[in-house]
Amino acid sequence: MPQEETTRQAVLDLLRHQQLGVLSTVGEKGPYASLVAFAASGDGHHLYFVTPRTTRKFANITANAAVALLINNSINDPEDFHQAAAVTAVGIAEAVSPPELDHVRGQYLARHPYLEDFAHSPSCVLVDIRVDRYILVERFQNVSEYRIAHDLDHSA
Amino acid sequence: MTWITALEHLPAGRPEEIGGKGAALFRLRTHRLRVPTTLCITTRAYRDFIEHAGLREKIHLELHRKVFTQMRWEEVWDASQRIRLMFLRSPMPPALERELAAAVAVTFGDAPVAVRSSAPEEDRSGHSFAGLHSSYTHLRGVAPVIQHLRMVWASLWSDAALLYRQELGLDTATSAMAVLVQSLVAGEASGILFTQDPTRPQQGIVEAVHGLNPPLVDGKISPDRWIIDARSGTPIDHTAPETRDRWQSPRDLTAADALTPLPPKLQKQPPLNESQLATLWETGRTLAEREGTPQDIEWTFCNDRLVLLQARPITAAAPSANGDSDPRAWYLSLHRSLENLLTLRQHIETDLIPGMQAAAQEMAAMDPKGFDDTALAAEIRRRWEINQRWAKVYWDDFIPFAHGMRLFGQIYNEVMQPEDPYAFMTLLKNQDLLSLQRNRALARLADGLRDHPERREALAAGGRAALDGPFRRSLEAFIRTYGDLSCTVTGAVDCIPDDATLPNLLLEMAKLPKENSPSQKEGATAELESEFFQACPLASAEDCRALLSVARASYRLRDDDNIILGAIEAQLIAAAQEGRRRAAAGSEEVAETLTELGLERDRETPSRSATTPPPLVVDRQITGQPAGPGLARGRARVIQRHADIANFKKGEIIVCDGVDPNMTFVMPLAAGIVERRGGMLIHGAIIAREYGLPCVTGVVAATDRIRTGQQITVDGYLGIVTLGETDPAATQRM
Structure with a gap:
């Protein structure tokens, strides 16, 4: 398999198998990290999560839409150093609004059905991270970067 | 399971506790057959040791830096040596060490013993693998027994065992080694x-x-x-x-x-x-x-x-040790004893090298232009055969001789237990390699340009005619000896028409301040040498000196051999070039010979097109093996074919499949080295150490993943290449 395909596949595998990621945002008081339950679009070009509007992360996103989301498959074991893979998605976050909202929420809930009430709560917002690039780290120090070509993007 | 049990006190001979050899001895005893007095050091002792020393994870990291199947044999050897040094240097649980010391002293006193591997894996695999693991004989006293116990443990991860890891089911999580300490029976x-x-x-x-x-x-x-x-x-x-x-x-x-x-x-x-x-x-x-x-x-x-x-x-013998297409048996045949290496050295120095030099001289004395078509066709074939013959010698004799360095490194690490597994290279470098002689000749030519702008202008304008007499004669003398650097082999000329490799290189070198040649640190070397001789474990001082001398010859030859072989290939190239001219002018006879021998074209592959769009996936950090300490930042110069070297600029990082001595003339200009071929003892690593350049080897598909002109950073301490911009201050902070 060519390297481009293996990297893409490794990224998609992580997106498919992991449920949680660490979201990094920047606010007036500096950087902030929070754990979110995410879902990815089939092509990996978009990542979605739901958050109450009152949270610090949402305030940060409103002020500065640039975010990063770290997703990894470590199991809290020393073997993680060579076996775990981690991907950092870097992109721009914004709240999803109608008419896409129902469709995207459907995708999100297909991944996290137990979050039905949470995702429908009027106090929550569904956030779309439009991914600009993924940085994949494998075997401790092997790093590759997968740039998303959004001009070819027809999914939303 | 206890740590140590005398064979006669074992309740059962379980291979998972005392290994295959231990279990077999246990059965011999139950058949009332006489066996040597034996202490079994169980797999639990191994496990508790690696647990205590945190080795399991370190071994795992060592073996997973790269996808294992992408590791070359040299890299596997390097990994096994690094692991071996970990076993030698790591602390043992104090209680285990006390118990071992007491058991060995009580059972054997000062009598000679053997320390033998007894791996459960070997027994389970259903195949016999000779020489995978180590055993040592003629040891006396507690300290040598414990040191060799560590070496036997480490041999669970020997290069041979790693090559056959699948057949053995070798796994860092589960594999363990039992060891037998036995009285040495003085049989007649x-x-x-x-x-x-x-x-x-x-x-x-x-x-x-x-x-x-x-x-x-x-x-x-x-x-x-x-x-x-x-x-x-x-x-x-x-x-x-x-x-x-x-x-x-x-x-x-x-x-x-x-x-x-x-x-x-x-x-x-x-x-x-x-x-x-x-x-x-x-x-x-x-x-x-x-x-x-x-x-x-x-x-x-x-x-x-x-x-x-x-x-x-x-x-049955190991399935692939039968010599068929599996290269592993061949790799392992490269392990040579000191005795074997001494014989090989004699053969190389007294027969082979003089023979190669004579063959090259004999051909060089005949100008291919002087032959008619029939004679030229015959001459091309003759030179091709000569070249084939010596290329075979290179594989059969020169490559195995490279084990001289390895054997020395192994013994050096055993007795000196240095922090750096390659510290032994200090005793081998600073030798007068042929490529360094050539590079010095080149530096002298550059010296002749540095203070003479008119020479630089004349050289840049092309054509040697405009150069002043003395400089032109020096330049021509250089070309006669070393070639014009346009070919993949030293000594050949005109491989690329209208080539400007040599002028370009000289002009770049003239920009450098004078004196950028490898450093000589004689004092430190002499001290280290005497420390090694004091600790050397071989039977006699003479053997220790022979070992170091063989290692130095092996190191020298690793670099010189390509140049010596190149001198022969240069003569084949000269005849083939004349042949191509005749074929182009219509000589069918010559054309047929060239085609038959595969010489109709220059063998260089074309460069990758520069117009390919940038890929969506790019590497940011690639890991290889650290092969020359240091941190360097610069633009990459990717060598897809030899001609790519012509435009090398000062401060660039050379990225290539394998550094060979025929391209090391750019090293004085280079800031660092990245190489696909892996190993600490390959040309690239050797030359990096000679010039003190940061170097990373074993970077998979390096020349495809890195582009010429790209900013890269070479971390020769950790074996990491970073692509794209990095903080310039990072390299200065070191």
């Missing part, structure tokens, strides 16, 4: 017994030598050999070796590798008499019957009493 005759010849089931085989067994097992001396009729137990054939002249004497148990002349009286007689042969056969036959399978037995007669050293079922 020893050998091997096969109760069934694997190819002729009706026969058994006995091989025997005077004295101890190790030189027979290691193939250092030839044995007497008997064929036994399996049904009647009578010998049906006896073959004596050509000479019985050396042995490992049972009367001198001081050194493991000392072979001494066999006393004249014994030279005339076979090691076994009829009655001993009968006793041996009967014992083996009974054992095979009780075990239900034919046996491969190592034995010795001590005071005329038979002692069995080990026994195992006769198994």
Whole structure:
């Protein structure tokens, strides 16, 4: 398999198998990290999560839409150093609004059905991270970067 | 499971606790056969040691830096050496060390012992793999036994074991090594017994030598050999070796590798008499019957009493060790003894190198332009054959000789236990390599340009005619000796028409301040050398000096061999170039010969097109093996073909498949090296150390993943190449 395909596949595998990621945002008081339950679009070009509007992360996103989301498959074991893979998605976050909202929420809930009430709560917002690039780290120090070509993007 | 148990006190012979050899000895004892006094150091001791020292994770990291199948044999060897040094340097649980010391002292006192591997894996695999793991003999006292115990443990991860890891089921999470410490039996005759010849089931085989067994097992001396009729137990054939002249004497148990002349009286007689042969056969036959399978037995007669050293079922040879297309058997054949290397060195220095030089000179004396078409076709073929012949010598003799460095490194690390596994290279470098001589000649030419703008202008404008006489003559003398650097081999010229490699290179070098040649640090080397000689474990001081000398010759040859071979290939290139001109002018005869020999075109592959759009996936950090310490930042110069080197600029980082001595002339200009080929002892790593350049080797598909002009950072401490911008201050902070 060519390297481009293996990297893409490794990224998609992580997106498919992991449920949680660490979201990094920047606010007036500096950087902030929070754990979110995410879902990815089939092509990996978009990542979605739901958050109450009152949270610090949402305030940060409103002020500065640039975010990063770290997703990894470590199991809290020393073997993680060579076996775990981690991907950092870097992109721009914004709240999803109608008419896409129902469709995207459907995708999100297909991944996290137990979050039905949470995702429908009027106090929550569904956030779309439009991914600009993924940085994949494998075997401790092997790093590759997968740039998303959004001009070819027809999914939303 | 305890850490240490005497064989006779073991409740059961479980291979997972005491390994395959241990379990076999346990069964011999239950059959009431005589075996040496044996302490079993169980797999639990191994596990507790690696747990205590945190080695499991370190080994795992070492073996997973890269996808294992992408590791070259040299990288596997390097990894196994680094692991071995971890075993030697790591602390042992104090209670284990105390218990070991007490058990060894009480059981053996100061008597000589053997420390043998007994891996559960080897037993489970159903195949016999000779020489995967280490065993050591002739050790006396607690400290040497414990040091060799560490080395036997480490041999669970020997390069051979790693190459056969799949067959063995080798796994950092589960694999362990048991070790046997045994009294060294001073047998007057020893050998091997096969109760069934694997190819002729009706026969058994006995091989025997005077004295101890190790030189027979290691193939250092030839044995007497008997064929036994399996049904009647009578010998049906006896073959004596050509000479019985050396042995490992049972009367001198001081050194493991000392072979001494066999006393004249014994030279005339076979090691076994009829009655001993009968006793041996009967014992083996009974054992095979009780075990239900034919046996491969190592034995010795001590005071005329038979002692069995080990026994195992006769198994098929390792499936791929049969020499077919599996290269692993070939890799492992590259391990050579000091004795073998000394012979090889003699052959290389007195026969092969002079032979190659004579062949090159003989061809150089004949200008291909002077031949008519028929004679030229014949000459091309002759040169092709000469080149083939010496290329074969390169593989058969020069490549194995590179083990000289490895053997030295292994022994150096054993006794010096340095923090840096490659510290031994300090004792090998700073030699007058042919490529460094050429690079110095080049530096002198650059010196001649530095203060002469008019020469630089003339050279940049092209054409040597505009150069002043003295400089032109120096330049031409350089080309006569080393070629014009446009070819992949040193000594050839005109591989690229209108080539400007040499002028470009000289102009770049003239921009550098004077003196950028490898540093010489004689003082530190002399001190290290004397420290090594004091600690050297070989039988004699003479052997230690021979070892270092062989290692230095091996290091030198690793670099010189390509240049020496290149001088021959240069003559083939010259004839082929003339041939191509004739073929283009219509000579069918010459054209046919060129096509037949695959010489119709220059063998260089074209560069990748520069117009390919940038890929969506790019590497940011690639790991390889750290091969030259340091941190360097610069633009990449990717060498897809030799011609790419022509435009090398000062401060660039050379990215190539493999640095060979025919391209090292750019090293004074380079800031760092990135190489696909992996290993610490390859040309790239050697030359990086000579020039003190940061170097990372073993970077998979380096020349495809990195582009010329790209900003890269080479971390030669960790073996990491970072692509794209990095903080310039990061490299300055070091």
